[in-house]
Amino acid sequence: MIQPYELPSPFEVEKGIVLLLEPPWARAGELRARLLDESYPKPFVIDDGKSRFLYFSVRLMQSEMSLKAPNDLALRYTQKMMAFLLFHPRPKRIVLIGLGGGSLVRFCHHRLPGAHMTAVELDPDVIAWRDTFMLPPDGPRLQILQGDGAEYLEQAAKGIDVLLVDAFDKTGFAPGLANREFFENAYARLAGNGVLVINLAGDRESYAGVIGEAMHAFDDQVIVISVPDDGNHVLYAFKERWFEPRWRWLHSFAKELRANYGLDFAAFAQKMERATKLGLARREALRGR
Template identity: 80%
Template sequence: MSKLYEMPSPFEIETGTVLMLEPNWARAGELRAQLLDESYPKPFVVDNGKSRFLYFNVRLMQSEMSLKAPNDLALRYTQKMMAFLLFHPRPKRIVLIGLGGGSLIKFCYHRMPGTQLTAVELNPDVIALRDAFSVPPDDARLQILETDGAEFIETTEKGIDVLLVDAFDKTGFAPSLANRQFFENAYEKLAGNGILVINLAGEKETYAGLIGEAMHVFDDQVIVISVPEDGNHMLYAFKEYCFEPRWRWLHNYAKELRAKFGLDFPAFVQKMERSTKLGLARREAIRGR
């Protein structure tokens, strides 16, 4: 791992050590001032001895890794993104747009040995922090690419089983993905029973209207659930023709998945069924107009 610049955290709440992509001769006073007034231009890490957190600015935490269990999913929203396994338990090919601290890619890499994984990340500085978050090196199964997620989806070959989107910049949801064209390209590149999963977080106006676009492109085969613990919404869009969840069967299968992966799949399926019956996706789509 290339050495990161270390300094005591200047933040009142996020205590510990700040790790930064800076040379060892950098001036701590200048960096401290930039962190505090949010003019520091790169992502940075806060290490409090128990966990490591990735930030673009201190108001919006991007990722969390437990130092004791670096391959687990510490944040509730990342756990809920894995709810696609209820509907597609053995994906051969997963694409993730937005590497962040690598939580999702690590979890899939270690728990799903039969799956090809590609992570697409626009910001080279985020990729440069991969060692700080114990992201494994690229190999025959794992590829991390520095490129724009929308462009990658436009040009990649068809047959993606699961497309996970967790892509943010300092202002919120990545603008190149917040449009109908992206959804149409995603739909085209997904396999016949492929699933698109999007973390909707940050400022609501950055993703307002996206649920409606997903409903349009995926023929209303969309489930939206809230993640109150993290203040997010999770969107699942299903390409499968005449998608119809067998809820009773899924409640039983969720217990198997919980035993295998250690995540609360019974709670996820309960929330998804409730959301479907309440028509939450349609209500959120109307609200976003």
């Protein structure tokens, strides 16, 4: 386990202790200045005694973990990404591109004991924080790999039940994933009833065109919902042929899922139905052109 370098947070709003991937002899003054002018090149953690937060820059918080309940999903967008359970309640194989602070890994590992999860993260400095964020060790049900998510998907075996994409750099959505080839590979690697789920955050320009590419690859079988609390959108793309949600049944099933997982699936289902009827995915795709 790494021993992070600690210094008091220099930020006005984000209070607590800053944890850095630096040696003990690093100069606190230099580090503080680089954090403040956003030239510090590595991901860092802020611990306020209640939660731990992963940042690439102080303007773009990547992940939040409650110290009292580390397996819970603290951010609303991560909760909404789990809405795939409405359509695929018993996944056996989950792939996650973009590790961050590991919120989705912890939740799925804890709550979905029948699923094997592979997480692919490009930045080794993000993986270096895995113990700080209490991620379980690699084993029969979990594998965390350092590598390019798009390259991993090109070579992955077919039959992925759920592909979760939560991949960002300092500028926003990972540019290597915002292209037609990625979505065609995603479609090819998913199982027959597989689901692709993408967190879209940051400046809209950073993911302009992503929704349109998803709709092209998945034959318009795409739902997009907003996450006002976090300023994000979440995209769901469904491989199943002639995908037709049974909304009345899903609203009933959402109550069962809420009892099992403690997430507001009823609200998720309502929002997804409304977005479908309003054609939100197509409207957002046209805006990205």
